[in-house]
Amino acid sequence: MRWRTVARARDAVHRPNMPMLTPRDIQVFVNPNHGTPGIVVLPAAGFRRAKAEITAWDGFAVTPLRHLPSWAADAGVATILMKDEATRFGLGSFKSLGGAYAVVNLVRDAQARSAGPITVTCATDGNHGRSVAWGARRFGCRCVIFVHEQVAQWRIDAIAAFGADIQRVPGTYDDAVRTCSEQASANGWSIASDTSWPGYTEVPRAIMQGYRIMADEAADQWEGPPPTHVFVQGGVGGAAAAVSAHLRARFTPVPKLIVVEPDRAACLLASARAGALTAIPGDLDTVMAGLACGEPSLLAWQELERAAVAFMSIPDESAVETVRLLMNQNIFAGESGVAGLSGCILAARNMHTRALLGLTKDSRILVFNTEHSAF
Ligand SMILES: Cc1ncc(COP(=O)(O)O)c(C=O)c1O
Structure with a gap:
């Protein structure tokens, strides 16, 4: 089927001089239900309230949007910019917003x-x-x-x-x-x-409104034509859905959103394959600890089931290697924080998944580092 693929290392295309991520097996599932979400999960007024409150707290500071030129060269795309949440409120992750x-x-x-x-x-x-x-x-x-x-x-x-x-x-x-x-x-x-279920939605909805701040800042910091693609990591999906809803509101044309999960805890990918919110079994044992979730958040799924262009999964080794390579550039990120970047590079370097996701040498990519490293 056209939208179903398991990409293999041997298909890799770009071989830049600089040693970068090792090609690895990934799964990419192009969402057959992609389109505009029918449900407004995050109304604009809720975001305005969250922004007014959170930006008034002591210690609030806008986080950096970093250019990653060597990563863009490795991926064979025009630009990769990474919104870096490692320093948010001195708490080590974007979660302080929620x-x-x-x-x-x-x-x-x-x-x-x-x-x-x-x-x-x-x-x-x-x-x-x-x-x-x-x-x-x-x-x-x-x-x-x-x-x-x-x-x-x-x-x-x-x-x-x-x-x-x-x-x-x-x-x-x-x-x-x-x-x-x-x-x-x-x-x-x-x-x-931070996760929602039938009958429990208002608190997680507010949390997701808070997460939108990182996407809002990234949109303010972005220069030139909008991003063509956004790769964002998924646990229960709240962060990805917040980014999705916000970027749909801020950019025209809307960037293609790709949700990236650990291959040992890919409940959003499983839900996309099933065409309905699906819980996955197993011990979810992954180094991407923040993404070790087996059950999507209801609200997140209501946004992502239509808004995501594709869902993909990556192995632990790739996240670990991405952390190490970023650290060589003095960028400090944890394994859960780099899944989007890792997935972006692996997908872009494989000719099959590159074509499936419409990645080209002109692509402008936005990713989010959602946590500081443990070191
Ligand atoms: C660092 C980090 N990134 C991403 C996520 C994913 O967020 P969500 O569970 O809302 O998908 C988490 C969740 O805990 C996290 O800790």
């Missing part, structure tokens, strides 16, 4: 109802929990964070440093989401989840 914003909304809702002090809670792979814990300290409420067994100790320590109570849960991120939800109902806590 979780803390959810917390301030929950605190203000409780104040408006004269409900007294609240406890906020969420499940996390690391970055979201850090943002929620930071927000809880900043806006004055108690915080309980659920981490699954694969979350690295340094990530747990970073959350605990903001005074959050850490609860460890056996299993995966999705198990932690379920436990968090049960504990929240039993204890009357307020959930600040």
Whole structure:
């Protein structure tokens, strides 16, 4: 079938002088349902509120949009620009735009109802929990964070440093989401989840509105004709959907959006193949810890099922190598943060997937580094 392909290393086309990413097996699925989303998941007014709030916080600063000329040469495209979220609020990831914003909304809702002090809670792979814990300290409420067994100790320590109570849960991120939800109902806590499900959408919607800030800044910083392609990494899909909705609003023609996931946790790719939101089984064991999700967010899927031109997956080795190569250029990114860049290079260097995604020597590509490296 035209839209289904597994790309192989031997098909690789460009061989630049500079040693860059090793060609590896990837999967690319061109979305047969691509088009304009029928549902407005992120209304413009919600974004204006999020932007007004978050940009007023102490420590807010616009993050850099970096030119990556050697990567563009490696990919055989005109330009690759990377919005670099590593320094956002000093918290090491773009997630500080979302979780803390959810917390301030929950605190203000409780104040408006004269409900007294609240406890906020969420499940996390690391970055979201850090943002929620930071927000809880900043806006004055108690915080309980659920981490699954694969979350690295340094990530747990970073959350605990903001005074959050850490609860460890056996299993995966999705198990932690379920436990968090049960504990929240039993204890009357307020959930600040970055993923949504039927009946639980307003908090994650606000979180995604906050994420739009990184796309908004990138659009302001972008010079010349719009990007032709955007490669963005997917966990539950919230970040990719926020970028998608925002770039659809900011650029004409709309750039082609490609969602990139780890091959061990590709729930959005599986959903695209199935033509419906689909959870995938397995231990989701990937070094791209922030992307280790088996179940897409409902809201994210409602945007991406039409808006994404393609979904793809990459192996762990490629993310690890991308981190190392960026570090040689003094750019500090974590494995989850570089999946989009990694996927872009692998897809562009393979003649079959290059053609499938319409990549040419004139392509102008936008990617997002969504986290700082662990080092
Ligand atoms: C660094 C990083 N990048 C990307 C993502 C993906 O975001 P989402 O789960 O909204 O798709 C995450 C999620 O935790 C993350 O930590």
